[in-house]
Amino acid sequence: MAKKLSRTKIVKKLDVVFSRYIRLKNADHLGYCTCVTCGKKGYFEKDGIQAGHFMSRKHYSTRWDENNVFPQCFGCNVMQQGKQFEFSIFLGEKTSNNLLQLSKQIVKFSNLDLEEKISYYNKLVNDLDLNYI
16 A cells, blocks of 8 residues: 655645746747746756746745745745745736735645645646646
């Protein structure tokens, strides 16, 4: 019998597949993404391209919201704390405000909810991954 994953490991697993999905979804036909805050290009699997969050990942209500997460280079996402002002310009005022309000809501995902999200994003990633083989 397979051992159940801890909640922490389930969240980590979802973060990994969601990040890959965001980078693949926003990549061009060769697999290159553009940082939404500085314009730097990089291959979705390397070159420091990450899934940057407009509203912090600490907010579970927006953590896996596709409107909140876009490719960012390591420099913008980590070294410059996400460049939230530039990110908000990229998103537009309406989306930025909507995400800000949504981030203030408390949500509770069950482990099953999270595992369903993992399955959903794994399927999307598998479909997109076929484009870059």
